[in-house]
Amino acid sequence: MFREPYLTAIPSTDKLDLMSIYDAIFPVLQTLDAERAHRLGIALLRAASQSALALAALRRRYEPLPGSVAVETMGLRFPSCVGVAAGLDKDGEAIPALAALGFGFVEVGTVTPLPQPGNPRPRLWRLPAHRALINRMGFNSKGAEAVARSLARSRTLVPVPVGVNIGKNRNTPLERAAEDYAAAMRALGPWADFAVVNVSSPNTPGLRRLQDATALAGVLDAVIGAARPVRSGGGRDGGPLPVLVKVSPDLSASDLDALLDVCLKRRVAGLIATNTTVSRAGVHGPAARRPGGLSGGPLFQRSNQVGAAIYRRTRGRLPVIGVGGVMSADDAYTKIKAGATLVQVYTGFVYGGPGFAARLARGLADRLARDGFNRVANAVGVEAARWPEPDERPGVPVTPGSVALGSG
Numbered sequence: 001m002f003r004e005p006y007l008t009a010i011p012s013t014d015k016l017d018l019m020s021i022y023d024a025i026f027p028v029l030q031t032l033d034a035e036r037a038h039r040l041g042i043a044l045l046r047a048a049s050q051s052a053l054a055l056a057a058l059r060r061r062y063e064p065l066p067g068s069v070a071v072e073t074m075g076l077r078f079p080s081c082v083g084v085a086a087g088l089d090k091d092g093e094a095i096p097a098l099a100a101l102g103f104g105f106v107e108v109g110t111v112t113p114l115p116q117p118g119n120p121r122p123r124l125w126r127l128p129a130h131r132a133l134i135n136r137m138g139f140n141s142k143g144a145e146a147v148a149r150s151l152a153r154s155r156t157l158v159p160v161p162v163g164v165n166i167g168k169n170r171n172t173p174l175e176r177a178a179e180d181y182a183a184a185m186r187a188l189g190p191w192a193d194f195a196v197v198n199v200s201s202p203n204t205p206g207l208r209r210l211q212d213a214t215a216l217a218g219v220l221d222a223v224i225g226a227a228r229p230v231r232s233g234g235g236r237d238g239g240p241l242p243v244l245v246k247v248s249p250d251l252s253a254s255d256l257d258a259l260l261d262v263c264l265k266r267r268v269a270g271l272i273a274t275n276t277t278v279s280r281a282g283v284h285g286p287a288a289r290r291p292g293g294l295s296g297g298p299l300f301q302r303s304n305q306v307g308a309a310i311y312r313r314t315r316g317r318l319p320v321i322g323v324g325g326v327m328s329a330d331d332a333y334t335k336i337k338a339g340a341t342l343v344q345v346y347t348g349f350v351y352g353g354p355g356f357a358a359r360l361a362r363g364l365a366d367r368l369a370r371d372g373f374n375r376v377a378n379a380v381g382v383e384a385a386r387w388p389e390p391d392e393r394p395g396v397p398v399t400p401g402s403v404a405l406g407s408g
Contacts (some may be wrong), residue, residue, distance in 0.1 A: 034124040034133070038350075045094035049154065058100035062358040065102055066365035071376050073319045074242040074269045076161045076193055080104025081376045082332065085146045085344035086165035086196065086246075086325045087135070089143045092150040096157040103359035106158070107344065108147065109165030110198045113183040115143035116169055119203065125287050126350075127296070131327055132283065133347050135276065136292030138203045142184075144187035151191035161193035163245065166223070169200065174215070176205050178222035181252035189241055194316040197223055200275040202293045208248055213258040215247070220266045221270050242269030249274035249302045249324065252391040253309065260313055270319035272344070273307035274299070296347035300325025304338045308387035311339025316381055327351070329363025336376060337383040345376050 032040070048054040071078045083105035084098050092108040099106060118140025125134045143148070144166075151162065166188065168180035185195060197219060199210035216278055220243070227241040245268055247259060263271065276293025282294070283298050303324025310320050322340025326332050327348045335343050347355045373379045 014161065033122070034126050035121060036385045038124065042049060042089060042094050045089075045097040047108065048100070049096040049157070050096050051102050055096055055100045055157065058097060062100065062102040062355065065104070065358070067103050068360045068365045068368050068373075068375050069104070070121070070355045071104070074194060075239060076242070078104040078161060078342060079159070080357070080366070081336070081342045081408065082357050082360045083107060083321070083342060083344045084349070085346040086110055086163075086198070087137070088346050088349065090140065092147045092154070092162075092164075095151075095154050095162060099158050099160045101278070101354055102361055103160065104361075105163065105193075105342070107163040107165055108139065108151075109196070109310060110139050110167040110201065111144050111147045111164060111184055111188060112141040112167055112169045113144050113187070114169050115146065116141055123292070125284065125290050127283065127287050128351075129285065130283055130297050131347070131351055132294060132296030132298050133350065134287065134292045134294050136203045136290070138170065139201065144184045148191055149186045150223055151188070155191060155286050162191070163194040163244075164188040164192040165196040165198050166205065166206070167198045170204055174209060177210055177215070178218045181219050182222040182226040185223050186228075189226065189228045190243065194242040194244060194269065195227060196244045196246050197224065198246050200246050202248075202250075202278045203208045203277060208250075211248060211251065211259055215261050216259060216262050217266065218381040220245070220262065220268065224266060232361045243271055244268060244321070244341070246272040246275055247299060247306065247310075249277045249299060249306055249390075250279065251306065256309060256390055257313070260318075264314065264316065268318070268350075270341075272321045272323060273310055274303040274324050276324075277302060281334075295324065297325050297327055298325075300331060302390075303389050304335060305390050307335065307340050308338040308381075308384040309390055311381045311384045326360070329360050331369060332360050332364055332381075333367045333379070336379050337381070339381040339384040339388055341377070353397060384392050395401075 065080045069080045081104060084103050084107060086109045087109045088120045089108050095106050119136050119138030123136045166181055166184040168177045172180045201207050210216055224243055227243060245263055276295045277299050280288050307320045307322045319341040320339050321342045321344055322335035323344035326343055327344045332343045
């Protein structure tokens, strides 16, 4: 329904080296309209996901990954701390191929209970000078039932944890949002290893108001109540499904405190820091005036501030998945030292190509060894105290050490 017609013609065959094709056309993708290029890339990955030989070839090319980048958290084992952020594979079409590329986990979505087309096009723009994207997709989704069927078909082919990012339909009033989140959770929970409550996208009107303590408490109560205690997908069977909350980079310190208080009381499994930003600080050019959320390099400092603040306030009790501006192994390592147990990428993968995840994992292993850490967990939060509070110079990228910092 929402697919470019010509993409359905891409073949899936064991005789086709799909990633060699991807490598060859990657420069061409950069010249296409951003959303068309995205759909073509996902179509190639979807075709690879349907071929056992293609998946085996990808694993030979991009694995094995260094053991030092594996992480155990939330009752799950992640073969690499580098994962795919929500927004890349919204409908769960390409999970096996993404895992074979070396990603240690895949988060699909955002998924809404009912299908919806999202915002009118154009709604995705590149800012190559800033290694950034602006999107105003608006939760375009095939709906929870369709994504659940896709997850059910692929789970036996996916050796890494899979998360589902859930949201409300655009036309659902905020006062009934909890019902939407619960409905999505009931449909998707049996096939997920963790769930992410998205209340921080800037592209659905009013959604960020659900980060308010009272509203968030209602949403979390509904989601946790709908989460199935036993999962039939990959990862861990039995026990409660880990539920995480994805937060905005544009929260003030006081708003973050209130949100964390709710999350701790509801015993959420972790936080994802952060979603895209509405700030355009440090970004210039005509594309910078586009509406929507900004991701990529300009988000890096601000998302690290929020991640470090969460780590300091919870003393590491709530695992942080750091996302925003990871364009290199150095960026991923900085995010871990700021307090992230796991990291996710989207924009970096768009610009970096199919080998990006494996390069990050190997680069991280080198940096851990250089600094005397034999595993990621030993480096988590070692520099969290260096990052300023989120409401210092709000919306402006801040470099550690540029202001007087405390321990938080």
